[in-house]
Amino acid sequence: MCGICGIVAVPEKIGINDSSAIEKMMQAMFHRGPDGKGVFRSDGILLGHQRLAVIDIEHGKQPMYSADKRFALVFNGEIYNYLELRQSLTQSGIVFSTFSDTEVLLQLLIKEGKHALNKLNGMFAFFFVDTFTGKWLAARDHFGVKPFYYANVNGKFIFASEIKALLKHPEIQAEVNQQGIGQYLTFQFLLGQQTLFANINKLEPAHFIEGELSGAQVPARYWDLDFTVNEQVSEQLLHEKLTSLLEDSVKLQLRSDVPLGTYLSGGLDSSAVTAIAAGYLDAPIKSFTGKFTEYHGFDESEYADDVARYCGANCQHIEPSQKDFITDFNQIIYMLDEPVAGPGVFPQYRVSAEAAKQVKVILGGQGGDEIFGGYARYLVGYLEQALKGAIFETQEEGKHLVSLESIVPNLPLLKQYVPMLNQFWKEGLFESMDKRYFRLTNRAPDIQSLLSNDTLALLDQYHPFSQFESIFNGANTHSYINKMTNFDLQTLLPALLQVEDRVSMAVSLESRVPLLDKRIAELVASVPPGMKFKGGKTKALLKEVLKNKVPQNVLARKDKMGFPVPLAQWSLQGPVAEFIQDVFSSQRARQRGIFSQSALQNIGRLGGVGARQLWGMLCLEMWHQIYIDS
Structure with missing residues (x-):
């Protein structure tokens, strides 16, 4: 895990200010990699790297380049299947000088270029360049676990793992992106490649960008989920496949040359990761949970303790205070680069800071809600669909996925969401799927009474629904649950992963997310929706395969919290x-x-x-x- 940065342009455009800037950019990301740093210089190319040493601590230094210095790479993340890729490359005659995943990635890119992306299982953001031709390739992992920001300024392509590093370059100014403000007020995250900074973009998940010293091409997608349903799969075979993939993903992500632990909230996802990980380790795994005990409804540590006892983990409690909030707030906003998501980032930061005192790598359950259908708003959406189908006898998905009769036993999950239901059903009842889900994700109405007239005019000028609609209806599916989860995978999840990355890297801690394995996502995308969201039961499929892996009271929970803050x-x-x-x-x-x-x-x-x-x-x-x- 690291911080990467670089400046690329035709040689005559690179000057002494750029050489000075690359050092300042690296220093701005020192927290991402305090174990070492390096710079690669070639005609028209400056690459910088701050290293957090996790695999092959002694020899995995970066920037890494080929023996003849033709090819150079800066890489942030982990390639979990690097040992398997290394074996294949060795069989083809390639000789390795280190045991790092960085060298495996370098050699694979030299051999296969952008086609190597299809073989990677990991979290990554990298920049790879052929110094002889000046051609380069940058890419970001399938779900956006690792960040990559860039700006095209005065004929220079400038990139970094964090925006604060880009702002250290004298030719990049911090200016507000007004459309970004409109998106933030609507969703509390930004869609597409935009950031809150004008002229600074993010490379989207599952995208790559190619270029030469003279400039960059338009980013392109290299992977997407296919929601073509496999109607032939039996439930038993599906459960066996999913169990095998969950276990293999966790096993791969336990590869580390430094101490590791897990986040353990007491929710289903982190409980599953902790329990599976514990089964592969000889010693009790260290797990960390946060809680607030001042008020009722902000503490789920009893479930975390139950999981720890069940699988023999060592669970440590962290209780952030009001004083911590005041002390940490400015630092959190600075580390985030731009605000996203909700107040759960504060306790996440505190838990990460405590965990970093004992481990250097931590596994969490991020991604389970989006892949397996875990948000309560999915149930809200289907409650309306069931009513609509019963009243109007409609079958928008080809057949009724959820009937009123089947959904009733799962409705107690919505007890704590009655205010949201009141707001949701005020207008637009029984409209199309996209319009109704937009209402479930649109946060602007909740805050409109607090906005100035100028800001309200900005929101009127900015029409977020058209961009929302293109993403929501872009998947090859008629299934409501697939449309909803796909939208969240492409928009909300990267925002949550931005939080995951920043709060962990702020304290030099590597965070891994085993549920976000592309093989798992591809399998679940092919599952018949009626099996995935059976009776409107959130995470129905995941709960079925975890019956013997986590305590029953965790499986039966109807009080989903999501790290609430008072x-x-x-x-x-x-x-x-x-x-x-x-x-x-x-x-x-x-x-x-x-x-x-x-x-x-x-x-x-x-x-x-x-x-x-x-x-x-x-x-x-x-x-x-x-x-x-x-």
């Missing part, structure tokens, strides 16, 4: 309330013009504002202060 309660009184008041009462915040003056004046008395909305406001304001004002 931010709404903290905001009413006490040190966090005072901190929030200070942020929004500042002259900069009042002159910003994003939120209405009445909202800023009454921020401590906005009882109707939930933690998610308050977090979105707070993050956006502090992001401006850290990155734009300064």
